[in-house]
Amino acid sequence: xxxxxxxxxxxxxxxxxxxRAYYTEVSDRYYLLHQGRRTDPAELEREITAHTxxxxxxxxxxxxxxxxxxxxxxxxxxxxxxGGTAELKRVFIHESLRGKGxxxxxxxxxxxxxxxxxxxxxxxxxxxxxxxARTLYTHLGYxxxxxxxxxPYAEHWFSKPLSGPR
Numbered sequence: 001x002x003x004x005x006x007x008x009x010x011x012x013x014x015x016x017x018x019x020r021a022y023y024t025e026v027s028d029r030y031y032l033l034h035q036g037r038r039t040d041p042a043e044l045e046r047e048i049t050a051h052t053x054x055x056x057x058x059x060x061x062x063x064x065x066x067x068x069x070x071x072x073x074x075x076x077x078x079x080x081x082x083g084g085t086a087e088l089k090r091v092f093i094h095e096s097l098r099g100k101g102x103x104x105x106x107x108x109x110x111x112x113x114x115x116x117x118x119x120x121x122x123x124x125x126x127x128x129x130x131x132x133a134r135t136l137y138t139h140l141g142y143x144x145x146x147x148x149x150x151x152p153y154a155e156h157w158f159s160k161p162l163s164g165p166r
Contacts, residue, residue, distance in 0.1 A: 001069045003102050005109040008065040010053040014072040022092035062113045066106045073097045076106040078113045086114035088124040103136045115162050125154035
């Protein structure tokens with residue numbers, strides 16, 4: 001089976017379900033690690049409804065949805081920050097589908113999307129406990145850099161030059 005990746009509106013049913021799965025996982029990981037508990041359901045709902053991710057729409061952004069065997073399995077966002085820099089946002093693959101190439105497919109599609117928006121460099125941030133993500137980024141040629149933002153949960157920052165079309 002193979003992955004397909006395509007742009008999708010952030011409010012689509014697939015994107016909404018993936019955002020819920022993403023936020024649930026990263027939030028639960030954080031609270032389990034730091035407070036020994038899962039995310040409070042009311043807090044989870046507040047966070048999910050507070051973010052529309054409307055910036056992940058043209059002309060400055062794109063939300064990508066990856067499907068495995070036709071079913072939504074992951075998502076990633078690309079946001080053009082300036083004429084040459086794009087930010088990779090909220091890369092997610094359902095846990096049951098990890099190790100099947102979806103992360104690579106999403107990040108590769110995100111890089112292609114960033115180039116089409118005029119970016120020559122991709123940046124991102126992630127947390128220390130998201131080991132799978134940091135491993136993927138390093139494997140795909142991203143190098144750890146000094147901080148480029150002061151996001152509250154960011155603990156690692158990465159950058160990669162984007163060469164010509166692939």
